[in-house]
Amino acid sequence: MSAPTATRPRALRPADPDRGLPPNALGKEKGHLEQLTLYVFVVVPFLALAAVVPAVWGWGLSWLDVGLLVAFYFVPLLGVTVGYHRYFTHGSFKATRPLRIALAVVGCMAIQGPVVQWVADHRRHHAFSDRDGDPHSPWRYGDDTRALLKGMFHAHLGWLFDRRQTNAERYAPDLLKDGALRVTSRLFIVWAFLSLALPAAIGGLVTGSWAGAWTAFFWAGLVRTALLHHVTWSINSICHVVGSRPFASRDRATNFWPLAILSGGESWHNLHHADPTCARHGVLRGQIDISARVIWVFEKLGWAHSVKWPDPVRLAAKRQQPAAA
Structure with missing residues (x-):
């Protein structure tokens, strides 16, 4: 007799996309300034990414630019994967107070939103994953090709422009009780500015020129932000449609190995939802998970404790079994 597999989630209804949500799941509408800021941080880096080839022909790409791009890509990425996601959202480990605040600040520098709102959105996603109420399911409009393409765009990017926000008081009350964390979250625009300004400042100081500041800003600021955004958004879109599902979960989360390094291990998404x-997240042989290694380092340094490492018994129980002949 084969082990039970995940129930196939039904398509969400476009006429009532928030069907199934508790009455207080949604908070206030986004203000005009917040919407304008969102458009700037999403559209401008995307345009910069589209201008990469002309930029290479016009100004070139120095090793300093490459180094800054890599550093300012992976440090904020880990702020999101280790901090926003595994620590603040899911409590995969406990952290010292300085590490807690540092993870919130560095996560904000990924320019994906304030930590409190990000956590609220993601907890709501898990509560309704690939069902009515999920803020970014690619199966929102149905299973046919046209509906799925529309749903993947919504999951990848479109959901960010929904006017109503997830109610943080319902989904992230623990974070709201932390005064320092609330202040850090409210200062998101400051950390976002620094995330773009620091590469330019370093590039200008090292080269002693405005040209060095500009190329560093372009590559390690704008292009890096666009790349990091699209890799993160791909976890919401691609990793719920394409890939393998070795573990049983109640949704369609998949493992998509090509994004493993760029996502810091987040694309081993099937195990995460299981x-x-x-x-x-990368628990099988050969699955690289940079974020887990960073948590391991924090644990060895005494900055993190009570880490919830994989349990072989739990993993075995969640493995998908082939259907009986």
Whole structure:
């Protein structure tokens, strides 16, 4: 007799996309300034990414630009994967107070939103994953090709422009109780500015020129932000449609290996949805998970403790079994 597999989630209804949500799941509408800021941080880096080839022909790409791009890509990425996601959202480990605040600040520098709102959105996603109420399911409009393409755009990018926000008081009350964390979250625009300004400042100081500041700003600021955004958004879109599903979960989360390094291990998404609090997402042989290694380092340094590492018994119980002949 084969082990039960995940129930196939039904398509969400476009006429009532928030059907099934509790009455207080949605908070206030986004203000005009917040919407304008969102458009700037999403559209401008995307245009910069589209201008990469002309930029290479016009100004070139120095090793300093490459180094800054890599550093300002992976440090904020880990702020999101280790901090926003595995620590703040799912409690995969406990952290010292300085590490807690540092993870919030560095996560904000990924320019994906304030930590409190990000956590609220993601907890709501897990509560309704690929069902009515999920803020960014690619199966929102149905299973046919046209509906799925529309749903993947919504999951990848479109959901960010919904006017109503997830109610943080319902989905992230623990974070709202932390005064320092609330202040850090409210200062998101400051951390976002620094995320773009620091590469330019370093490039200008090292080269002693405005040209060095500009190329560093372009590559390690704008292009880096666009790349990081699209890799993160791909976890919402691609990793719920394309890939393998070795573990049973109640949704369609998949593993998509091509994004493993660029996503810091987040694209081992199937295991994450099968066991959300697990600190390691890449649990099978050959699955690189940079974020889990960083958590391991924090644990060794004494900055993190009570880490929820994979349990072989739990993993075995969640493995998908082939259907009986």
